[in-house]
Amino acid sequence: MKPTVHPTPRPTLPLRAWSLLLLACAAALPPPAHASLLSGDALDTAANVISWFALLIVPVVLITVFWMVHILPEKIAEKRRHPQLAAIKTLCLLSLFFGGLLWPIAWLWAYTKPVLHKMAYGTDVDDHEEHGEALTPLHDAGIERHHHEHAAVAAPATAPARDARQDEVDALQRRIQSLEMALAMATGPARAGDAKDPGKAGE
Incomplete structure (x- = not known):
């Protein structure tokens, strides 16, 4: 006679554990996606406003900021009374055509001491307010000054100062x-x- 084998009962999860497991699975599921807080015509209006802002105002602001940063070397040179201000302005202008590659050179030039200019002319600063503008190469060479003197002699004596x-x-x-x-x-x-x-x- 064979002995009877009774199967061992499997442990079952209580009902509370099953409910917690289902809640955890539900929480892990992604919520439904919403594209915006707005919907319908309000969403279209907001999109139009943002697009016009991005097309008109942002480029103007970016160009203005780029230009203000781009002319910084000439402003620095003017403030430091650099005698080669005209050359620094020209380099800043050329930098526009070369994609800003020459701008760091203009920046460094504005901060340098013009040693060779001091050796040649005895000074490393120039009074731009006196001339009204930066010295030109002709002025540095003395040609422009002599030209103005000859023009003053040849001019008729009708000027009040003369x-x-x-x-x-x-x-x-x-x-x-x-x-x-x-x-x-x-x-x-x-x-x-x-x-x-x-x-x-x-x-």
Whole structure:
């Protein structure tokens, strides 16, 4: 006679454990996606506003900021009274055509001390306010200055400043002539008396 084998009962999860497992699975599922807080016509209006902002205002702001950053070297050179300001401005302008590759060179140039300029001209700064603008290469060479001097001589004497200077010169010449005449009259009789009596002059 065979002994009867009773199967061992499997442990079952209580109902509470099953409910917790189902809640965890439900929480792990992704929620339904919402593209925006807005919907319908409000969503279309918001999209139109953002697109016009991105098409019109953002490029203007970016170009303005780029330009302000791009002219920084010439502003620095002007503030530091750099004698080669015109060359730095030209380099900044050329940098626009080369995609900004020359801009770091202009930046470094604006901060450098112009040693060769100081050796040649005795100074490493320039007074741009006096000339109204940066020195040009012709001005550095002295050609522009001589040209302006010759133009001032050849110009008609109708300019008010030149007339005022010419009037002062004429008045000074007349004053010198009157002083010379007064000196000649004062020393004239004394010299004539000395010429008549040479013995007295010897005594």
